Amino acid sequence: MQQLAIFGGTFDPVHWGHLLLAQTALYQVPLEKIIWVPSLNPPHKKAVSFEHRVEMLKLAVRENPAFTISLIEVNRSGNSYAINTLIDLSSFYPNTHWHWIVGLDTFQTLPRWHRGHELAQMCDWLIAPRLLGGENVTQSELICKQVEQQLRKQSHNIRWQFLNIPLVGVSSSLIRQLCHNDSVKTTSDRLSIRYLVPEPVRSYITAHSLYSDKSE
Structure with missing residues (x-):
């Protein structure tokens, strides 16, 4: 069974922090491929055009054969939900153990995602800890355990681990x-x-x- 990861985001623009995070995940798990999924219409955000963001992403990842870009959201009408992304990609990549790369702030909101409790069990979560503002790994771990407890209260399990990524102050x-x-x-x-x-x-x-x- 192949090991693949989804890395979704606005990427407005993609930067070295994104690339370092993806490269860290590639070797830490290890993964065979990381699928970058730029969001078509990011909610609550005003971004440059999807076409510009995709072109910049292509330029950023073109030299790494383990990085690929999926434009799967282009063919989807209505609201875009993470669980739909995973289901759709699973039809293109059968027999796959899935991972999802996500920042700690985003992971903290997982129980409130559309069908988030279901999605939580469908993949392993690779989390970039938040180490800014005096926060340490212990505090970040506590946040993740709180998410885990929220899910378990509704009989849902989740598998997660931190990515050992160097602190990069770029956004x-x-x-x-x-x-x-x-x-x-x-x-x-x-x-x-x-x-x-x-x-x-x-x-x-x-x-x-x-x-x-x-x-x-």
Whole structure:
């Protein structure tokens, strides 16, 4: 049985933190492949177009044969739910033991997801701990155990583990803010996101004036 992982998100834009997280999961489990699933219409978020986000994701993962991108959400109408993503991907990848890569903040909300109690048992959860703001691994573990207890109260089990990822203080929101700030500077000054994203992604953002007042 093959071991595959789903890594879903807005990826607006994809950055080195995402790639480091995926690479860590690839070797820690180990996994044969990680399937990146960009969200088509992220709820409660305003993102650049799906096409731009997919193109940046392609540029970021193209050199790693263990990374692949699924556009499965494009063919889905109505609300997009995580459990539908897993069910649909299972039809393309039969005989698979599934894992789901997720950040701690997102994992904490799992019991409130659409059919979250059912989804919890359908895959193993690979969690990126939150180590910012003075929070340590023990506190992160406590949060996960609280989620586990909530599920067990309704007779649902869950398997999870932390990913041993180095602390990287980069986020998509930080990159968007830096790009917006740099939009009023001269071209020679627009170096603030260098080394926060892969160079092809940085070039794409610059070429299309993404996250600035001149965004396409």
